[in-house]
Amino acid sequence: MAAANPGIATRRRRPVARAVEGQELALIIVLAALWLILSISTDTFLTSSNLSNLLYSVAPIAIIGIGMTAVIVTGGIDVSVGSGAAVVMVVVAKAIRDSGLPLAPALALGLAVGLVLGVINGVLVAYGGIHPIIVTFGTLNLYRFLALRLFENKQVTGVPDTFSVLGGGKSGETLGVPNAWWLALVLAAVMWSYMRYWATGRHWYALGNDAAAARLAGIRVKSRTIAAYALTGLFVGLAGIVLIGSGGLVQQNAGTGLELRVIAAVVIGGTSILGGRGSVLGTLLGALLVGTVTSAITLLGWRSELTELFIGVFILVAVGVDLVRERRRRAR
Amino acid sequence: MMRSKRATGVVVAGIAGALLVSGCSKKADDTATSGSTASGSSSQAVSVAFVPKLQGIPYFEAMNTGGQEAATDLGLKWIYKGSTTADPGAQTDIVKSLIQQKVSALFVAPNDPDSMAPVLGDAKAKGIHIATSDTDAPNSDREVFVNQATAEGIGQAISDALLEKMGGKGKLAIVSCGQTAANLNSWIDVEKKYIAQKYPDAQIVSTVYAGEDEAKAVSMAKDLMNAHPDLTGLIGECTSSAPGVAKAVREAGKIGKVFTVGLGTPQAMKPYLTDGSSSAAILWDVQKLGYLTAWAGKQLADGGSLAPDAKLKAKVPDATYDDATKVLLLGPALRITTENVDQFQY
Numbered sequence: 027m028a029a030a031n032p033g034i035a036t037r038r039r040r041p042v043a044r045a046v047e048g049q050e051l052a053l054i055i056v057l058a059a060l061w062l063i064l065s066i067s068t069d070t071f072l073t074s075s076n077l078s079n080l081l082y083s084v085a086p087i088a089i090i091g092i093g094m095t096a097v098i099v100t101g102g103i104d105v106s107v108g109s110g111a112a113v114v115m116v117v118v119a120k121a122i123r124d125s126g127l128p129l130a131p132a133l134a135l136g137l138a139v140g141l142v143l144g145v146i147n148g149v150l151v152a153y154g155g156i157h158p159i160i161v162t163f164g165t166l167n168l169y170r171f172l173a174l175r176l177f178e179n180k181q182v183t184g185v186p187d188t189f190s191v192l193g194g195g196k197s198g199e200t201l202g203v204p205n206a207w208w209l210a211l212v213l214a215a216v217m218w219s220y221m222r223y224w225a226t227g228r229h230w231y232a233l234g235n236d237a238a239a240a241r242l243a244g245i246r247v248k249s250r251t252i253a254a255y256a257l258t259g260l261f262v263g264l265a266g267i268v269l270i271g272s273g274g275l276v277q278q279n280a281g282t283g284l285e286l287r288v289i290a291a292v293v294i295g296g297t298s299i300l301g302g303r304g305s306v307l308g309t310l311l312g313a314l315l316v317g318t319v320t321s322a323i324t325l326l327g328w329r330s331e332l333t334e335l336f337i338g339v340f341i342l343v344a345v346g347v348d349l350v351r352e353r354r355r356r357a358r
Numbered sequence: 359m360m361r362s363k364r365a366t367g368v369v370v371a372g373i374a375g376a377l378l379v380s381g382c383s384k385k386a387d388d389t390a391t392s393g394s395t396a397s398g399s400s401s402q403a404v405s406v407a408f409v410p411k412l413q414g415i416p417y418f419e420a421m422n423t424g425g426q427e428a429a430t431d432l433g434l435k436w437i438y439k440g441s442t443t444a445d446p447g448a449q450t451d452i453v454k455s456l457i458q459q460k461v462s463a464l465f466v467a468p469n470d471p472d473s474m475a476p477v478l479g480d481a482k483a484k485g486i487h488i489a490t491s492d493t494d495a496p497n498s499d500r501e502v503f504v505n506q507a508t509a510e511g512i513g514q515a516i517s518d519a520l521l522e523k524m525g526g527k528g529k530l531a532i533v534s535c536g537q538t539a540a541n542l543n544s545w546i547d548v549e550k551k552y553i554a555q556k557y558p559d560a561q562i563v564s565t566v567y568a569g570e571d572e573a574k575a576v577s578m579a580k581d582l583m584n585a586h587p588d589l590t591g592l593i594g595e596c597t598s599s600a601p602g603v604a605k606a607v608r609e610a611g612k613i614g615k616v617f618t619v620g621l622g623t624p625q626a627m628k629p630y631l632t633d634g635s636s637s638a639a640i641l642w643d644v645q646k647l648g649y650l651t652a653w654a655g656k657q658l659a660d661g662g663s664l665a666p667d668a669k670l671k672a673k674v675p676d677a678t679y680d681d682a683t684k685v686l687l688l689g690p691a692l693r694i695t696t697e698n699v700d701q702f703q704y
Contacts, residue, residue, distance in 0.1 A: 076584040083577040179414050183626045195609035274605050277572055278414045324581035330567045
């Protein structure tokens, strides 16, 4: 994979103040190459309906990924997002179907539910003193239990198209691009500048590099930690609404495995799983790469399970590159 | 510092691995067991347990309703217990726990027929009558398979319903679910052969697998429509991809251009049948399948014959038993359209 040489790219490109990190540059090149090849080899990839479908299916992963990037940068992880999305989806789907809740309050409800779940994660991580993967593994099961209880052994059918403006149909597009993807872009842009230029945003990196030193430097470690998880929860709320989209059916298995797809996008995007390094731009690119491969395999008529193969390879390459870079840094 | 960070990394990686494995085996012990009738405690009451592929979807809940109905009619204890994910490992655990409970007859709709066979063997060794319902485990020692419909019945009904709309010609694609699901694969085989034979001007251009994930089925169906702009038909092979392909057609604005038929449950398909994004849903009377399963369990436990008796015929008139293959058949497939969809509560 072309992602194998970002270390060299980084060193050469240092003068550019690293607006684009090495791994991001490599991803851009891989993506561009992939899109070029697909555009030439098929006459169906570069069509507006295909790109629209691709961007819509990637949007929820990208949106949660933006929050997940912050969490992983602090040295944490949140594996509960899939179950969290299920809770949001069942609560909101039932509210718009049974009480006819209109768009704005339903959106607020989804965000509020997501935020609450995120804050619970954040507080448990900040004050529990237990590794975040254990904490959120616990809440992954708790939230799934909660969701199943709310489903009451039935899937939610006949969900109205309240959120069709964020859905996968024509009414959810602006300039041929799904609104859900525009939303992901705007959120990513805001988050990118926040994590880059705001002091409180930089604190997340400090936390991930060395929490003890960060505390000595006067960073409010606990509140910054809670903020990262709460933000992720908020994004989970938003993603849940995008997943409901134009309505129809919400199944009990909603969101199952979503956490792994999100973490894959973040890791492929070059964010270090050890914390302290990464950016939402990379996550966006990682999500796009995963989405492109998934869609391309159907377009080319290849066997569906090849998707897993490619994603697995991407993750291993990305993590491998990260570890090599870490080792080099230590050797210096 | 670096050292401790690395150690953390190793821990994280290890736990993430464990998570991957265990994340797929969440069980729902919370609901389940809905025993009815027969005063409960007496050890003589026949208990019939049914383990669905997964719990909570309307399909298996409707089977449960039928089973409970039979429990009241026939005087048996009906136990319904499944996992919340269609995961072979989680299902095996549930079957093992039911073996411990010493039920009289144990029916399974196996997620993975081959890995279920030895577990059923253990149950048989403990004196439990073993059988399959909804999905067979051909390599097991099961005493009967309660079959909702023959593969031919389903595959042909789906093909005919779709090709009628497509005018007997054109390109179509199949969105299936689990790649290893034996019944889905047998229907796909029938569809391929039957369409090739009866509709020579029609062509199946692709078969894809979306898992039991509706959102993925929607996305893949759109990919298929993009990959084949002249596609006019889509088959949704299971209860999550049937509404999935219909939703894809609706969202792509191709109602009337691309027709879909799927194996779907009535209430989930109703909105799509109404707006025309789905032409028909093929199914069978799921509630009666549950009834038939419970009846067969009682017959096995009592040592009775599996040939339908008068009492069963009153509820399930089309049931037939084939002694050579040990298959108890519910009857022909059912076509659900806007006209009859409201007759079904699930």
